[in-house]
Amino acid sequence: MSRVAMPEPDAGPLQRRSIIVDDLARLVGRSALIWDEDGRRAYETDALTAYRSMPLLVALPRSTEDVSKILRYCYDNSLKVIPRGAGTSLCGGALPTEDAVVLCVSKMKRILDVDYANRTARVETGITNLAISGKVAEKGFFYAPDPSSQLACTLAGNLAMNSGGAHCLKYGVTTHNVLGLKMVLIDGTIVDIGGTCLDAPGYDLLSLAIGSEGQLGVITEATVRILRAAEGARPMMLGFDAPEVAGACVAAIIGAGIIPVAIEYMDRPAIAVCEAYASAGYPLDVEALLIVEVEGSDTEIASLLAKIADIAQPFAPKSIEISADADQSARIWAGRKAAFGAIGRISDYYCMDGTIPLGALPHVLTRISEICDGYGLKVANIFHAGDGNLHPLILYDANDPDSNEKAEAAGAEILKLCVEVGGCLTGEHGVGIEKRDLMSVQFSQTDLAVQMRLKSVFDPAWLLNAAKVFPLASSEPMRAAMRFEAPAAA
């Protein structure tokens, strides 16, 4: 597999940059725009740093109305738009192109309303994920989806990618925790989708908007569900000699009717790196570690953890340790949540995100090792085991083009493997550019056509985050039609 290709940028917008800046400045004010080279450089990539491209300009609107004005202008002038939150996308979802305006909602981060009786919060989407929970924590509430990047990532990005996190086994992902959205379409139309109710009649536009990777519109406000936190929570750690035994133990726990709030898996390389980073007390002499967390009162927690320990016994765990106190619990999670960063300290890595049926785990882990061995690369595996979401981290050298290419090729093989065993390309990171060309492994041309027609309903000229998500060959007719329809420059 070669590097992901992007279409040649249109020359027109590049030549007209200063006119475009002046036009937009008249609409939303010069302070909402960044067009100098140094300023734009901060937006040239996201967390998929292997890909970079300087945007035409960056707009940082402060209101839905300004977003509407900017989009309408781009629509009228056939300018491409790249919606952006905090730029923490691991799949290139916010990667700019040279002919596109980056529309970043990070300045729109107000909490507009918190309604504890109805358990909802209405917020602007530039707010960070963790700030929502931070606001409602004083009353014992929280916003459930908890991606590892929650300190930095925006709700806008979470909505775009339908983000999950370690605790979504019990609480669901973004789409399960949002009731309403305010979305601006490319022609500037402001649409209210859903509301404050648990269901809305008519077509489920909410489902289409969430996880649409900036393909349909720019979401500026959301009404999210806030939940009352459990009385307490406590993790336990179970170490095993073999990955497949750990996998079987997960199946046994769930089969016994227990759904913990999280079941996380780390393999030996991941354990070693995370322990060195967080001193969480992870066992270092095991091949596979499960972190199983349950919630409830102290007595409920004690009884559930004892039950899980019983269920684990036949699988002969090499170690069983229940977190001693809040401090150790925090370190156990700190280690897990910092896993990507910790591994990043020792090597560049390429993070995969496929999901597989749990039963396929032993086969998939064996194959991942073989695939990476085949390319001479090392791999560390981190896995949301409860819901089958795998994060193999392929270690490589970013300064070596050959190593880079090998890592991408190994990654592609791993994702194909996930699809082969009945899983999917991405569980929570999104398609972006990274998995764009693999979409035809999972979907037929008809499946893709069904999705692309929906994009055309919302974004008929294919200006929003075009050239992502859908393989270029499949989307070419729509993107070409867009160029054909483009009006002449003013």
Add this chain to the structure above:
Amino acid sequence: MTQMLRPAAEWELQSMIAKLVTNRQTAEVVGNGALRNAGRAVDADVVVTTASLRGLTLYEPTELVMSARSGTPLADIEAELGLRDQMLPFEPIDMGPTTGSPGGALSIGGVFATNASGARRITGGSARDHLLGLRAVNGRAELFKSGGRVMKNVTGLDVARGLTGSWGTLAIITEVTFKVVPQPAATGTLVYTGLPDDLAVEVLTTALGTPFEVSGAAHIPRRMAARLKLVALADAGTALTLLRLENFPAAVSERQAKLQAALKVYGTPMLLDTAASRALWRELRSLSILPYSADTSLWRISCAPTKGPEIVASIQKSMKADAFYDWSGGLVWLEVPTAADAGSADVRRAVAVRGGYATLVRASPQVRATVEVFEPMKPEIERLTRGMKTAFDPAGILNRGRMYATI
């Protein structure tokens, strides 16, 4: 008699749709006909039923996942799950009997096509929330899939969930894959009596703000409560405010006591044990307290929970209306006297002012043909809705008029 098409395979359904397209014929889409009296009536050239697309295609209890062909009766699915002490997480309701159709005919495809979620939706999530993937044939005779069989999947647009609640107007679902959960080992219900609606909703929303994971929060005003088959409760002669807890036995008793303490200003509740609780919530799920009657129409109002009693009180100023509140007040079943417009003007006004949606569930076919059954759409939503219809079914073959007159 309208011709009935009964495809037994996806390719057969595809060729049937292709033929309809060629012949410019329209189709009413049904499962086993359970919901034919709900929504708007469809006047189509043929009927397509998924009744012969039947049977489970996947069940992995330890992975909490099941797949079934869309015409599989819900009852069969629940029986199969019961053998492994599992269940559907969203406690689907069957609107058949309350709309004058026989009970027990609902298909799993119908459950997802109408997003028919019951009491557990308040904390457990909706049908839509638990759909993992589907296969379907659209009005272009194309067979497509979306989603899959794994719990976390953000690959491409979420077309599968986007089809929930579309009432067969976009595509005919042929197979669904969904998440299942273990049945709770024990259930308990706290029953507060004699509370007026607004205070009752305060109890329910307060309870949901506690950490005890209330899995059902309903309020049945006095007149409606008298209809319960559970004699002990029906004979109480008073309004009933219900809070359900589900967990392991020790946890249910512990949480029951804690919840009672947290709500002590509202009085001392009756406590129902596992057997009585299950019987009660099974009865509520069947909607048997809202029996079919030609003398009344039935609305289903979705709103922010605290707005429920206000909306009902406002409507009651202009007509005799009986309510049953679920989802802690956020779902109101409202029975109103039969009238030419089923009280539409007053109901919609009361809802619009306070935020929410009203759906006319039961009324005569004539009324459902003249009054908007689903909440009227704002222009920008209508534009997207029509766009979606064209994307899936450009010739307007499938269930045209089922939700909105010309869609």
